[in-house]
Amino acid sequence: MDAGGTAQLRRREMAAAISGAGRCRLSKVGAGRRPPPARVRVAVRLRPFVDGTAAAGEPPCVRGLDSCSLEIANWRNHQETLKYQFDAFYGERSSQQDVYAGSVQPILRHLLEGQNASVLAYGPTGAGKTHTMLGSPEQPGVIPRALMDLLQLTREEGGEGRPWALSVTMSYLEIYQEKVLDLLDPASGDLVIREDCRGNILIPGLTQKPITSFADFERHFLPASRNRTVGATRLNQRSSRSHAVLLVKVDQRERLAPFRQREGKLYLIDLAGSEDNRRTGNKGLRLKESGAINSSLFVLGKVVDALNQGLPRVPYRDSKLTRLLQDSLGGSAHSILIANIAPERRFYLDTVSALNFAARSKEVINRPFTNESLQLRVLAPIKLSQKELVGPSEAKRARGPEEEEIGSPEPTAAPASASQKLSPLQKLSSMDPAVLERLLSLDRLLGSQGSQGTHGLNTPRRERMVLMKTMEEKDLEIERLKMKQKELEAKVLAQEAVDPKDKENSSPAVLRPLARRTVTVAQPLKKAVVMPLQLIQEQAASPNAEIHILKKKGRKRKLESLDASEPEEKAEDCWELQISPELLAHGRQKILDLLNEGSARDLRSLQRIGQKKAQLIVGWRELHGPFSQVTAPRGWPGMGGGRGEARQPPPSSPAPSYRCCPARWRTWNAWRAYPGSRWSHS
Numbered sequence: 001m002d003a004g005g006t007a008q009l010r011r012r013e014m015a016a017a018i019s020g021a022g023r024c025r026l027s028k029v030g031a032g033r034r035p036p037p038a039r040v041r042v043a044v045r046l047r048p049f050v051d052g053t054a055a056a057g058e059p060p061c062v063r064g065l066d067s068c069s070l071e072i073a074n075w076r077n078h079q080e081t082l083k084y085q086f087d088a089f090y091g092e093r094s095s096q097q098d099v100y101a102g103s104v105q106p107i108l109r110h111l112l113e114g115q116n117a118s119v120l121a122y123g124p125t126g127a128g129k130t131h132t133m134l135g136s137p138e139q140p141g142v143i144p145r146a147l148m149d150l151l152q153l154t155r156e157e158g159g160e161g162r163p164w165a166l167s168v169t170m171s172y173l174e175i176y177q178e179k180v181l182d183l184l185d186p187a188s189g190d191l192v193i194r195e196d197c198r199g200n201i202l203i204p205g206l207t208q209k210p211i212t213s214f215a216d217f218e219r220h221f222l223p224a225s226r227n228r229t230v231g232a233t234r235l236n237q238r239s240s241r242s243h244a245v246l247l248v249k250v251d252q253r254e255r256l257a258p259f260r261q262r263e264g265k266l267y268l269i270d271l272a273g274s275e276d277n278r279r280t281g282n283k284g285l286r287l288k289e290s291g292a293i294n295s296s297l298f299v300l301g302k303v304v305d306a307l308n309q310g311l312p313r314v315p316y317r318d319s320k321l322t323r324l325l326q327d328s329l330g331g332s333a334h335s336i337l338i339a340n341i342a343p344e345r346r347f348y349l350d351t352v353s354a355l356n357f358a359a360r361s362k363e364v365i366n367r368p369f370t371n372e373s374l375q376l377r378v379l380a381p382i383k384l385s386q387k388e389l390v391g392p393s394e395a396k397r398a399r400g401p402e403e404e405e406i407g408s409p410e411p412t413a414a415p416a417s418a419s420q421k422l423s424p425l426q427k428l429s430s431m432d433p434a435v436l437e438r439l440l441s442l443d444r445l446l447g448s449q450g451s452q453g454t455h456g457l458n459t460p461r462r463e464r465m466v467l468m469k470t471m472e473e474k475d476l477e478i479e480r481l482k483m484k485q486k487e488l489e490a491k492v493l494a495q496e497a498v499d500p501k502d503k504e505n506s507s508p509a510v511l512r513p514l515a516r517r518t519v520t521v522a523q524p525l526k527k528a529v530v531m532p533l534q535l536i537q538e539q540a541a542s543p544n545a546e547i548h549i550l551k552k553k554g555r556k557r558k559l560e561s562l563d564a565s566e567p568e569e570k571a572e573d574c575w576e577l578q579i580s581p582e583l584l585a586h587g588r589q590k591i592l593d594l595l596n597e598g599s600a601r602d603l604r605s606l607q608r609i610g611q612k613k614a615q616l617i618v619g620w621r622e623l624h625g626p627f628s629q630v631t632a633p634r635g636w637p638g639m640g641g642g643r644g645e646a647r648q649p650p651p652s653s654p655a656p657s658y659r660c661c662p663a664r665w666r667t668w669n670a671w672r673a674y675p676g677s678r679w680s681h682s
């Protein structure tokens, strides 16, 4: 590709990103991964002569060259022809089946992948758009053929035993004089076109009919078609005065976890024909209609040009038609434009104009992606956001009884019960929806970075491993807690056995912990085990040494402010310790040993001894020899033999009085029980 070509492609890609495609991508499966481009495909269909013009010996102004190209006389130079190449060219002898099978049928499969597709019939008035899209009972067009195939496909893919349950709904509307009218409910009036936060175009209040068979479709579609506005003009006895849009939605719900949901939309659009009112002879209402048709087609041309030129603003909002086609042109759909042209000379200028539009359209790049989310039942917040999106009143209006029926969860998709042994994937269904959504986004993110997806969740293998591990850990934790609860219950029962009063007052087993807590406050005595930090290990080895009795005198007042210098009264209402003198002596000895023999690192294990103090102690020890004893600070309660006894370190001691920091003891009581809160040098 040359430099100009590259620049043009980049411009077009930029335009695609600026348009709806970029916005949609952020909120859909595949977020983070730029969907591959899909050019709008363009086919041209030349209708045969009608009204006996061929019999009059008039030669056609258009001639097919092969299955993809055609030529038309150059009106500026009669010696030359203008050649056009498209994705397909269907000549005047082509059948409805040729057009359908060659251009439309191949895109239907995308709907089952949760992607959107659009088929647009474009061309001047009387060129055969309605014939191509609708046809007649003898020669059914694209719409009946597509519906028949799609319903067949969904029956096959959504049958019992298949992973997805499928349902199809249809809506049918026309844009008449810039009004959006519901052909299935003509009384509904002009509807608004909205865009949701994900970039989806939607019409709140538009009727959706569920269809399961072709008969269902005909039952709704045929009467609705009669509601479409048609009128006679000089060029077409039954000229469409509006753009008709048939919207077919294929909803898919996964039957197993993680209960994903996909939605594919198919737009089948029969555009009104562009009209040269000098030739149509339109007046009055027809002229007004014609003005609306022409202006919306003019905006359609501007949209295509803006996309091709990579302009920052694509004027989708300038007409209802282009607003609705936002998905189909420069958006997220697999789109096919069928340009209908007529062979008669009187259509020559319209034909050239239609061919030029078709040629420009085939440069438009779409970025189709899979529209996938978690089922509303699993992701409750999504339901809310949709309500917020259209507003409560509109949401109510938009949700007809039939639509509610469609939105109801699949009965087959029942989550596994917690008591069952679940597989990791099944476990996902019982997870917090927010967590599940985050996991899926993580999966998408990793997928976009080139990770190999797996089947099932489409999750990279390592993520799934992590997930499974986390779940196993959670299971273990639950088991541990259960065991602990059993132990506690056993303890309570044992205590009740020795304490008949408690038993009398006790309520049923589940309430026991609460009841016991209340009783504890009223008890005058409480036994507790207190352990100086450094003695924990030793104590574990000799459990007999750990017997200390705490007497509760009242409520303690202010733990943090307790200091050696504070008078004893301040700590009244506190627990009082009675500690065996042997343990106190033993503790002191341990501290002394550490002070005399421990390295700077060992010393740092003592409370309030940091790196600096530890080094000073080691230095001091080297200069002056070992320390002789450790004593309790003055005025400390419950210190047994050391109570009130203060042995100050020598005046030249580099280390200030050594005290324990209560916060660093296992319990505050332990701090109070600690015997060696000062040290002194011999």
Ligand SMILES: Nc1ncnc2c1ncn2[C@@H]1O[C@H](COP(=O)(O)OP(=O)(O)OP(=O)(O)O)[C@@H](O)[C@H]1O
Binding pocket: 046, 047, 048, 050, 123, 124, 125, 126, 127, 128, 129, 130, 131, 132, 236, 238, 239, 240, 241, 271, 272, 273, 274, 340
């Ligand atoms: N391929 C075809 N074979 C036979 N007849 C055709 C074909 N295409 C169109 N016709 C006939 O041409 C006439 C005009 O076609 P049609 O109404 O489909 O045009 P149109 O483009 O929809 O016009 P308008 O925009 O005014 O609605 C109809 O009588 C239709 O039966």
